[in-house]
Amino acid sequence: NKRSRVVHNFMRERLSRNILKMLAQLGETAAELDCRAYVVGGFVRDLFLFRKNEDIDVVIEGDGIAFAKTFANAHGARTHTHEKFGTAVITFPDDFKIDVASARMEYYQFPASLPVVEMSSIKMDMFRRDFTINTLAIELNPDKFGRLLDFFSAQKDIKDKVLRVLHNLSFVEDPTRVFRALRFEQRFGFTIGKLTSSLIDNAVKMDFFKRVAGKRIYTELKLILKEEHPAPILLRLLDYDLLRIIHPLIKIENDLQRLLETAQKVTDWHDLLFIDESYERWAVYFMTLLCHCDLDATLEICNHLTIAPRYRKMFGETRIMMAEHLTRLERRKRMDNAQVYNLLKGLRTELILYMMICTTSDTAIKRISKYHTQLRHAAITLSGKDLLDMGLPPGPLFSRTLQAVLEAKLNGRVRNREEEIAFARQTIKKQGKKSR
Ligand code: ATP
Structure with missing residues (x-):
């Protein structure tokens, strides 16, 4: 045989x-x-x-x-x-x-x-x-x-190096294969066969995707977002105007090409610098696609794709709140380290990278990357026990003092333990006067 x-x-x-x-x-x-x-x-x-x-x-x-x-x-x-x-x-x-x-x-x-x-x-x-x-x-x-x-x-x-379906009804049978075709095409550097390509055009024209459950689309989309290089695949989906089936706002006219290319650069930058830190890179790309979607549109997408609640919050509420923070990082002329820190502290890496992708302001990019490379690791040696030893009774002044010392450290005003202690004493004295 x-x-x-x-x-x-x-x-x-x-x-x-x-x-x-x-x-x-x-x-x-x-x-x-x-x-x-x-x-x-x-x-x-x-x-x-x-x-x-x-x-x-x-x-x-x-x-x-x-x-x-x-x-x-x-x-x-x-x-x-x-x-x-x-x-x-x-x-x-x-x-x-x-x-x-x-x-x-x-x-x-x-x-x-x-x-x-x-x-x-x-x-x-x-x-x-x-x-x-x-x-x-x-x-x-x-x-x-x-x-x-x-x-x-x-x-x-x-x-x-060519991708072909097995028969002409392949995309009728399962339209999600269109997503798979573009994923394999880019992953392997293959081309899509002529007939297969026209079958894809036809699937798009006839909107075969209408009857596909959101969950299945999400599965295939996530496989794309988890590829080593998702940006070129997503750009191909945009070529075919296929991301519009997720939401009409996800379209090429919305500057998505530049944003996706930036997403690739920003995630590459991160992965090189923080090789041991894990985060969900696919979620960064997904948020990049959502960047023109307001809260209502995002929730609509989350419902349609049946996205799990823990991601809903990040993709919806938190992401949109971040856009407001971003405006401050872009526009404020003067911001010291402590102010940048307070705005960004506790944010997940996915959202930090998303903000870097969304902005074109050099100032904002510098501030965010400084936070991510240095400021987020800031710590002081001074503890609550030290404050007790200084004779400060536990109360609201406690955390305020610790916060003030941390901010002083971020802004370079204290460098070592002695300076931290001296600064804490000063703060307590000042606060004490104020409250009198
Ligand atoms: P990967 O390297 O991404 O895992 P894979 O080819 O192993 O690629 P899977 O998604 O794990 O992909 O699928 C396993 C097999 O099942 C594939 O080889 C493919 O032939 C088949 N398959 C998966 N999805 C479909 C589909 N929608 N229609 C037809 N066959 C499919």
Whole structure:
């Protein structure tokens, strides 16, 4: 069969020993159960693209759930199953996961207008996938370990760097594939095939997205926002005027191109300087998209996309309140460090970066970056206990004094512990006079 070739040696060169061993063991369990196992999809695609990918997706010709349970039992792992879909996740004690699906005719539903053709279960499983490049499968059973199945010329498309859907109704069947197409196009530096591109134009023109649940759009959008370089993908979505389906205010005319390019620069700046600090970069990009949306529009979007409450507050109320703070940082001629600190303290990194993206004022950018690189770490040695030792009774003056010392430290008026103590004494004296 000219469509199949053995890629066992190639796998040995490219894959880690552990992964290779795991694949062999999966094949052995399949043989014991008298079914056939294949590793499929992104894992195989990335093998041929020379990209590291350890997300193993297995398709079983037969009962995938029984397979997953047997394999997990034999290897000290747990399973989580979805009987309705014939799928399971195998989880090892170190949290390594394998996805298992069943290739069985009863799981497939195709648009009625597609011709019914005879196919093996594995071919059928590959046929319902999004793009040809994701349709490669490698057999794992010991008798045919390493045999590559390429039913839809995926190897050629990978070689030619082109993305193609498998049939003309692909975007009718699932319009979210348009988002996936642009994500893969940019991630791999591929081009979208001519026919596929016109099918996308058609999906946009006919507004296929109207009937897609917001939750599914959010899932695909988040996958885009979590890519290493989301900006070029979002710009492609803008090219197709596709972000308008999230909200009409998210459109290219709104200076979004410049903002997204700035978002890339600002997050790169941050990631280089604060390599160990984690934050949700995707949320920074998402807020950048929302920058022309007021509170009502933002809440509408959050409802439609079913965004979790903890993000709603950041994307809505807090983000919009920040816009007011930003005006002050842009316009006030004189602001000392303590004033900048008091305006920004406690803000999440996501919002700090968002503010840097939104402003074109050099003054504001300098103030915010100074806060993030230096001021936010400011601390004093003086504590409440020191104030008690000075004879100050606990009360409102306590926190006011500590705050005054911190501000003095931020503004460079005290540098060490002695100066902090002296400054605290002075403050207490002054406050004492005032209250008399
Ligand atoms: P990534 O590297 O982003 O994880 P992936 O190809 O592994 O890419 P997943 O989103 O994990 O992508 O999907 C796993 C497989 O399921 C893909 O290879 C793809 O063929 C298939 N798939 C995912 N979403 C769809 C969809 N909407 N329509 C058809 N097939 C899909």
